[in-house]
Amino acid sequence: METSNGKKPVVVLEDFWRTYRSGEVEVHAVRGVNLRVEEGEMVAIMGASGSGKSTLMNTLGCLDRPSRGRYLLDGVDVGRLSKDALSDVRNRRLGFVFQGFNLLSRTSAIENVELPMLYSPRCPPRAELRRCAEEALEQVGLKGRTQHHPSQLSGGQQQRVAIARALVNKPSLLLADEPTGNLDTRTSIEIMAIFQALNRKGMTIVMVTHELDIARYCLRQVVMRDGVVVADQPVADRLDADEELEKVLDEQAAIQLVAER
Numbered sequence: 381m382e383t384s385n386g387k388k389p390v391v392v393l394e395d396f397w398r399t400y401r402s403g404e405v406e407v408h409a410v411r412g413v414n415l416r417v418e419e420g421e422m423v424a425i426m427g428a429s430g431s432g433k434s435t436l437m438n439t440l441g442c443l444d445r446p447s448r449g450r451y452l453l454d455g456v457d458v459g460r461l462s463k464d465a466l467s468d469v470r471n472r473r474l475g476f477v478f479q480g481f482n483l484l485s486r487t488s489a490i491e492n493v494e495l496p497m498l499y500s501p502r503c504p505p506r507a508e509l510r511r512c513a514e515e516a517l518e519q520v521g522l523k524g525r526t527q528h529h530p531s532q533l534s535g536g537q538q539q540r541v542a543i544a545r546a547l548v549n550k551p552s553l554l555l556a557d558e559p560t561g562n563l564d565t566r567t568s569i570e571i572m573a574i575f576q577a578l579n580r581k582g583m584t585i586v587m588v589t590h591e592l593d594i595a596r597y598c599l600r601q602v603v604m605r606d607g608v609v610v611a612d613q614p615v616a617d618r619l620d621a622d623e624e625l626e627k628v629l630d631e632q633a634a635i636q637l638v639a640e641r
């Protein structure tokens with residue numbers, strides 16, 4: 381399936397609804413969302429708490445299915461797949477980055493990155509496994525830290541390990557729920573620099589963020605309210621993370637100079 385401009389849609393949501401039932405009460409967490417994300421896009425999903433962002437992400441991540449409507453991932457109707465087929469799709473096509481990193485604490489960085497491949501039915505031989513994990517860590521700038529355990533790494537480095545883990549299976553879609561939620565300004569920009577570099581190489585990225593500043597590193601912003609999309613537009617004043625990082629470093633150096641006087 382191709383669009384008129386020749387690009388392939390990675391994500392297509394058609395009249396997507398998700399209704400939670402507890403006893404007699406029905407909560408329509410998402411109410412009729414249409415969304416299309418093409419290859420190479422970088423999308424920020426925004427909106428107040430309770431607006432349905434996580435519910436939407438859970439479906440995009442094949443952790444959940446629509447109550448009504450359709451979700452096509454790479455053209456495959458996910459709602460019709462069996463549980464096994466769904467977890468296979470999850471493993472092969474999707475990478476996840478969470479706010480809390482979710483790393484195994486007693487396991488080295490490289491072993492954390494190897495994990496998704498170990499669980500894959502197509503797990504490569506040991507040497508190949510190691511090579512792929514090393515390559516993923518190199519992509520996020522952690523080449524020299526492969527043997528470190530999470531407790532020996534900063535928050536930003538831990539998030540990079542989590543990004544490497546998300547990349548190791550070479551997914552067609554990278555999903556991130558508040559990936560900079562626990563990080564300071566400078567570290568957040570460093571993470572966005574990695575996302576932008578991945579995106580420049582063609583990775584499709586959909587991320588949830590509360591922060592307007594962070595959304596400005598994306599190419600497109602989708603705003604949700606009460607389970608519907610209320611705005612969907614390109615980012616007009618896109619920030620370049622490498623440039624912003626330089627500014628922050630200059631500022632920090634200036635503050636340092638003043639402090640030393």
Ligand code: ADP
Pocket residue numbers: 400401402407408409427428429430431432433434435436
């Ligand atoms: P957000 O991520 O934007 O904060 P959510 O998708 O988590 O929003 O939640 C959207 C709405 O759905 C909220 O009203 C929330 O209370 C409700 N909701 C979310 N998950 C469940 C659930 N498992 N059972 C019942 N209601 C839920």
Ligand code: MG
Pocket residue numbers: 433434435
């Ligand atoms: Mg949420």
